[in-house]
Amino acid sequence: MAQWLTDSEQRTWRAFVEMNRYVMTAIDSQLIRDSDMPATYYAILVALSEAPDRRMRMSALADSVDGSQSRLSHAVSRLEQRGWVSRQRCPSDGRGWFAVLTDEGLAALEGAAPGHVDCVRRSVLDALTEQQQEDLYKVATTLAEHLRGTQPDSPAGC
Amino acid sequence: MAQWLTDSEQRTWRAFVEMNRYVMTAIDSQLIRDSDMPATYYAILVALSEAPDRRMRMSALADSVDGSQSRLSHAVSRLEQRGWVSRQRCPSDGRGWFAVLTDEGLAALEGAAPGHVDCVRRSVLDALTEQQQEDLYKVATTLAEHLRGTQPDSPAGC
DNA sequence: GTCAAATGGTTGAACGCTCAATGAGAATGT
DNA sequence: ACATTCTCATTGAGCGTTCAACCATTTGAC
Secondary structure, eight states: OOOOOOHHHHHHHHHHHHHHHHHHHHHHHHHHHHHSOOHHHHHHHHHHHTSGGGEEEHHHHHHHHTSOHHHHHHHHHHHHHHTSEEEEEOTTOTTOEEEEEOHHHHHHHHHHHHHHHHHHHHHTGGGSOHHHHHHHHHHHHHHHHHHTTOOTTOSSOO | OOOOOOHHHHHHHHHHHHHHHHHHHHHHHHHHHHHSOOHHHHHHHHHHHHSGGGEEEHHHHHHHHTSOHHHHHHHHHHHHHTTSEEEEEOTTOTTOEEEEEOHHHHHHHHHHHHHHHHHHHHHTGGGSOHHHHHHHHHHHHHHHHHHTTOOTTOSSOO
16 A cells, blocks of 8 residues: 555546535535525435335435435434424334425425526536536446445445 | 436436545545544645645635635634644734644644545545546546636526 | 725634434344 | 344534634725
C-alpha cells in the first residue's frame, strides 16, 4: 500500500469530489428552499410511493434508501411529525413496522417532484452530451456495484 | 419546466446518486476510523499544506475547500482545539485572519495520507479502466465547471 | 471628516447523521 | 419448556453543517 496517486489520478479524484459537492449541494438546496425537505426525505417519499400499498418495512426501506437503520428511524419519526408518513405494526412479525406514505405525504412529494426534476436536468443532465450521460452511467454502476455490500475492512473497501 | 425524466436519464441519475453515497461513505469512514478526522478536516489540512507558509486567509481557504465561511470557521475552531491549526491576525487587513497549519497538524496529515490514498485507490480508481477514469474526469470537470459559481436561482442552478 | 454600505469573519440555535446501547420479539438448540 | 442467540427497530448523546444574526474593520460617497 501507500502508493501515491499519479497526477492523472489525482486530477480525476479531485474533479470527482468537486463534482459531488456541487451537484449534491445544488440538489439539496433546491429541495430545502422550494419544498422544505432535504434530499434524504425526498428519497424516502419516492421509495414509499413506488412500493405496493405505499408502504415498506423499515429495514427494506433503509436498504432501498441508504442502509442505515438508525438514520431511517429518526427520519421517519420526523416525517411522522409532519404527517407525511405513519407507522403500522407488522402483523406477521411483532418486531417489525411498516412505514406508510400518507395522502399528505404523497401530496408533498407530488408538489416537490417537478422542481426537483427540473433541478436535476439543469444541474446535471443538460450539461452532458448523450455520450457523457452513458459514460457516467457506466462508471456509476461499476462503482456502485464495486462498493455495494462493502463492510468495513472488506477486501474492496478500506 | 416540469418535463419528466426519461428511463435512461433516471437510470443515470439514480446510479449517480448511489455511487456518490457509497464512495463518499467509504472515504469518510476510513478517515474517521483510522485517523479520527472527517474528510472535510482532511481537505482543510491538505489545502493549508499546499499553501505558501502553510497558511491561508479564512475566506480563501473556505473557497478552496467548499465555499461556506461559517462551516470553515467552526471547523478551524475545532482544529485549533486539537492543536493542528492556529489563527494569525492579518497585518494588512484588520478584519482578516490566517489559518496556519501547525507542525502537529502536518504530522496528522502525513499520518492520515497513506491510508486515505489507499482507500481512494481501492474504492474508486482500481475499479475503473483507464478509459473510464478519463470519462469520469471529463464528466466531472464538465459538471464542476457548469455549477461553479452557481448562486441560488442563477441560470444553471435551480 | 463623517456616515453609509460592503467585507471578513464569528457565533448560537436548529437540524440531520452516526455510533453505541437498549429493548422486544422470533428462531434455534437441548 | 427454557436459555441462547439473532433480528427488527428505537433511543440519546455527540458531532458537523446550515442559516440568520451579529460585530469589527474597511471602503466609498459626499
